[in-house]
Amino acid sequence: MRWFVERVVLTILGVLVICTIALASGAEVDKKWTYDAGIGFEGQAAIENDTVRLEVECGNGGGPSIALSSEIKLSLGEMPIIIFKIDGKNHDVAFQCFADGKKCGSFGFPSREVITALQRGNQLEIIDVGSFSLKGSNAALSGLSYCLDPA
Known part of the structure; x- marks a missing residue:
């Protein structure tokens, strides 16, 4: 069970890092025609x-x-x-x-x-x-x- 929790936490952290990098790079989010x-x-x-x-x-x-x-x-x-x-x-x-x-x-x-x-x-x-x-x-x-x- 501990292995599963660690994987979930690492996955969430990975997603947060990717979102932070995208926002910091000035990526246009929800900018639609x-x-x-x-x-x-x-x-x-x-x-x-x-x-x-x-x-x-x-x-x-x-x-x-x-x-x-x-x-x-x-x-x-x-x-x-x-x-x-x-x-x-x-x-x-x-x-x-x-x-x-x-x-x-x-x-x-x-x-x-x-x-x-x-x-x-x-x-x-x-x-x-x-x-x-x-x-x-x-x-x-x-x-x-x-x-x-x-x-």
């Missing part, structure tokens, strides 16, 4: 990490729009070209940021290549901003079919 049909023209797909929220929706011009927002200043400048690194490939996206630096929106429509990479990719790193999992992004972004796949 969401879709809210009640926002914008056709809804909004979004994900956030500890500091930044990434939103994709159909903009006023009928095409996709990407926004970044944060409670802290993003320090990206007024009209930055932001690099979206998706599965190791860089995509340049033009943005315009508000004066307080806490919200930036895509300037013009992001390329179809960027949107497709967001839908099909595994990992997104926005240089100087943060990283996001793309798991579940295709399902969330598919709600924006009007501006992503215009007829």
Whole structure:
């Protein structure tokens, strides 16, 4: 019986160590893509990490729009070209940021290549901003079919 108790205790300790390492490494836990049909023209797909929220929706011009927002200043400048690194490939996206630096929106429509990479990719790193999992992004972004796949 003592052997069994020792094995159970060691197993629990092992699980705790693995969870601690994952949290300490900054692993995204429960950060999932969401879709809210009640926002914008056709809804909004979004994900956030500890500091930044990434939103994709159909903009006023009928095409996709990407926004970044944060409670802290993003320090990206007024009209930055932001690099979206998706599965190791860089995509340049033009943005315009508000004066307080806490919200930036895509300037013009992001390329179809960027949107497709967001839908099909595994990992997104926005240089100087943060990283996001793309798991579940295709399902969330598919709600924006009007501006992503215009007829």
